[in-house]
Amino acid sequence: MRAASARNLHGHVTQELGVRIVSGALRPGESLPREEVLAEQMAVSRTALREAMRVLSAKGLIEARPKVGTRVREERYWQQLDADVLAWRCASMPTADFVQKLVEMREIFEPAAAALAARRSNAEQFERIEAAYQAMEASRNTDEWAEADLEFHEAVLIATNNELMISLFSVVETALASYFVLSARKSSDFKYSLPYHRKVYEAIRKRQPDVARRAMLQMILDSRAHITGKRRSGKQA
């Protein structure tokens, strides 16, 4: 997973506390021990702890004030779309209904993105979509397919020329990828969704927004139907 935190010490501390909060082990309103104590408990210096706290504070998970201490903030203040926060949820939630929420986001944005791409992608952006599609056609195994598939969706998103949408996509997609290999299926028919992709690709080429939207939606709905229940094993690092 590691969206950002790993190598450094304060990274570990951030993650440790982040997971504790997001998982509910530390509940909103609850106060953390004071810096000195907490630093000792986690066997790090106050410096490292404070840098971690600062990050968590920026993500809206905690709030620190002199005299009163540091408390966990209510969920509505959390930056739910932050890559780390999302990753921590993936590492701690009961999964099922959270995946549903991620898929829901995807169902809303990807079709809209396809429509936008059809409306105003430029030559360079279209070529990237085309290349990705051709790579999918040419793929010889599930790995090649998966790579080209991801590239196709990313290329479509980029063609929207809206970096907010691109960011949302990458965040949601990354989170989903931690649960299962997207578009996965038995290796025998890993190209089953190629026709859907072709429809989307053609619609973008012909600049038919509505067609592109519908094709993308169909693709996702079909994909969801086949993915449901096929989650990956582990996850808890």
Next chain:
Amino acid sequence: MRAASARNLHGHVTQELGVRIVSGALRPGESLPREEVLAEQMAVSRTALREAMRVLSAKGLIEARPKVGTRVREERYWQQLDADVLAWRCASMPTADFVQKLVEMREIFEPAAAALAARRSNAEQFERIEAAYQAMEASRNTDEWAEADLEFHEAVLIATNNELMISLFSVVETALASYFVLSARKSSDFKYSLPYHRKVYEAIRKRQPDVARRAMLQMILDSRAHITGKRRSGKQA
């Protein structure tokens, strides 16, 4: 604006550097002075500077490594949906086309949210929508209207039961609000969009997702048509 940064010293530093990066004064790939120097330049201790750097790093704006220094990362790594990043853009961008992108996001997810709300809002959530609608009906001036209006949209989003969507809404809405008073119009007919809201409200009550979606879309499109060009004055703090 101030999404998070203000009171504290490192908050100021974070904001200062954040704006410099987002505005393009510091470009991707460019290296920042070493900590000691930069700290002196900004007249703060290394501690304060580092806490700010840590936050910017968490937002994907910079990357620090021993020996090589700290560099500005490429835009594709930025957490574009972070409240602060968005705020910094609002404070520095050429505006016009960025607003367009924000509105675009809104046009995509608000109708979808209305549909979801119609499908599965619970009693308590519906009552909040109802109360907001009634407050809009009862409003006597633009201020009361604006408050109830915002509450209406927020209530609809909350009724989706998808906190990712709620978070997205609050982020986008906050950013947009920095440009103009949403749904603003001459005070004489500030209730012009009430019929649209009624349609949405009724559709949710009757659990008609498609009707709710279309009504919300109409509302936004109409609103956009009237808002275009009517931006607020200043902005550049």
Next chain:
DNA sequence: CGCATGCATATAATCATACAATATGCTCAG
């Protein structure tokens, strides 16, 4: 008795300094 005002105190915020870890690139032997 109630209310405002100021003071003591606990906690985070900031600072200064020292030392450790880590990449980078250069040197030098093979």
Next chain:
DNA sequence: CTGAGCATATTGTATGATTATATGCATGCG
């Protein structure tokens, strides 16, 4: 020419001291 290892610059971590800021209590005034 190549690769191993060392020097070095920069961030990373640690520690201790000092300052700023809320909170709540005590105190005095109305």
